[in-house]
Amino acid sequence: MIGFILISAVIGALAAWRLAMPFFKASASGTANRILALAAVPVVLLGALGLYFVNGEPDAPGAPYSEVAARLNATNPEELSPDEQEARLRAILREDRDDLQALTLLGRFLARTERELEAVTFFTRALQIEEDPRILSDLGQALVVLNDGQVTPEAERAFDAAYALDPTLPEPAFFLGAAYYARGDLNEAARVWSDIIARLDAGDPFRAAIAARAADLLSRPQGGPGSDGAAPFADAIAAGAAPEDLANMMVDRLEMRLEDDPDDLSGWLTLARARWMQDEPEAGHAALDRARTRFENNPGALVLISAMQSAFSGEESDG
Numbered sequence: 001m002i003g004f005i006l007i008s009a010v011i012g013a014l015a016a017w018r019l020a021m022p023f024f025k026a027s028a029s030g031t032a033n034r035i036l037a038l039a040a041v042p043v044v045l046l047g048a049l050g051l052y053f054v055n056g057e058p059d060a061p062g063a064p065y066s067e068v069a070a071r072l073n074a075t076n077p078e079e080l081s082p083d084e085q086e087a088r089l090r091a092i093l094r095e096d097r098d099d100l101q102a103l104t105l106l107g108r109f110l111a112r113t114e115r116e117l118e119a120v121t122f123f124t125r126a127l128q129i130e131e132d133p134r135i136l137s138d139l140g141q142a143l144v145v146l147n148d149g150q151v152t153p154e155a156e157r158a159f160d161a162a163y164a165l166d167p168t169l170p171e172p173a174f175f176l177g178a179a180y181y182a183r184g185d186l187n188e189a190a191r192v193w194s195d196i197i198a199r200l201d202a203g204d205p206f207r208a209a210i211a212a213r214a215a216d217l218l219s220r221p222q223g224g225p226g227s228d229g230a231a232p233f234a235d236a237i238a239a240g241a242a243p244e245d246l247a248n249m250m251v252d253r254l255e256m257r258l259e260d261d262p263d264d265l266s267g268w269l270t271l272a273r274a275r276w277m278q279d280e281p282e283a284g285h286a287a288l289d290r291a292r293t294r295f296e297n298n299p300g301a302l303v304l305i306s307a308m309q310s311a312f313s314g315e316e317s318d319g
Contacts (some may be wrong), residue, residue, distance in 0.1 A: 032258035083108065100129050108138060116146040137171045144175060151179040168199050169205035174213075178255050181217055186266040190218055194265070194300030207303070215307040219269035221250065251278070262294050265301050276312055284312055 091107040092099050096143035123139040126132070140158035144151055151159070156179045161177035162172040180189035193214040200207040251274045258267050268291035275284035288305055295301035 003109075003225070020307060025032060062267075071221075082109075082113070098127075098129055100126055103129070104135055104138070107142070111138065111142045115140045120146065131161070131165070133162040133166035133169055133172070136165070137169055141171060151175050151182065167195070170196055170210060174206075174210050177214065178217075184222070186218060186222065187264065190214070190265045190301070190304070193218075194298060196300070196302060198298075198300035207308045208307075211303045211307040212311075215269060215304045215311065218266040218304070219273040219308060221270055221274065222266075248278075251275070262290075265291065265295060265304065268294070269304070272308055272312070282310065285309070288312075 008285040033246040043116060086106070086109055089102050091108065092102040093106065096102075103122050105121045107126065110116070110119035110122065119142045120139060123135055123142060126135050127139065130248065136158045140151075140155040140162065143155035143158065147155070156176065159175045159179070162169060163176055173192055177189040177192040177196075178188075180192065193210060195209055197207055197214075200210075205231040251271065252269050254267060254274065258264060260272065261267070268287055272284040272291070273285060275281070288309055291305050295305065
């Protein structure tokens with residue numbers, strides 16, 4: 001500690017001398033400036049030392065970094081504070097920068113504490129050692145959060161690789177479905193979501209969460225006046241058709257399309273939702289019953305249909 005104080009004193013003296021140099025370079029007529037310069041040296045030096053003694057806690061016991069790292073490594077991680085847990089993982093990586101477990105755990109810790117950019121760095125380092133599906137999923141999720149919820153091409157590649165290695169993981173499948181949905185490929189989104197739902201156990205919380213979210217997204221109307229084949233809507237709008245008439249036109253066109261393409265799961269969910277919004281619950285339930293018949297051999301699709309049915313039942317009971 002005495003050595004540290006001496007070093008601080010030397011640094012303070014050098015800083016004070018540096019500050020005083022401009023005064024020494026003053027013209028010959030500036031005798032008063034030289035006196036001020038000489039006086040400034042001890043003032044700045046004493047000020048620096050005083051600041052250290054007030055805020056530097058010179059009496060606090062110190063410990064070599066190796067001792068701190070050894071203590072953290074020997075302690076049960078569950079007994080450490082979040083800061084200590086992070087310090088412990090960083091200490092491990094200082095000893096072995098290729099420790100896969102430490103890289104992964106530190107990446108997840110950073111992602112949980114909203115430091116996604118640094119988390120991406122550690123996940124990338126971990127994947128250079130081993131291409132693990134969970135780490136790929138972690139990387140993809142960090143990229144999604146980093147980009148405000150958007151499944152970027154980089155994130156999609158990570159999820160796609162994770163899904164190929166382990167199609168039973170729920171997160172990659174969900175985000176892959178979200179990427180297909182964002183591109184307007186509803187059939188592929190429904191396929192991926194149905195597949196992961198069928199793979200998950202009935203009691204898995206991911207199963208219910210994915211089913212509810214997927215059913216909500218897939219049942220949102222995609223067509224309308226701005227979609228392909230919009231000429232009839234444009235004519236109706238030009239003729240002053242009421243909003244209710246336009247809605248009926250959209251539903252009628254959807255029903256006609258489902259007669260030609262009954263394997264469109266998203267279409268059946270959308271039709272049920274539309275009937276529900278038109279205050280025609282019986283027609284909505286009938287659409288879901290037809291969907292069940294069509295997808296009776298698709299367990300995942302049946303769960304999505306049941307999720308839509310639950311949403312109807314909840315709204316009806318609230319009403």
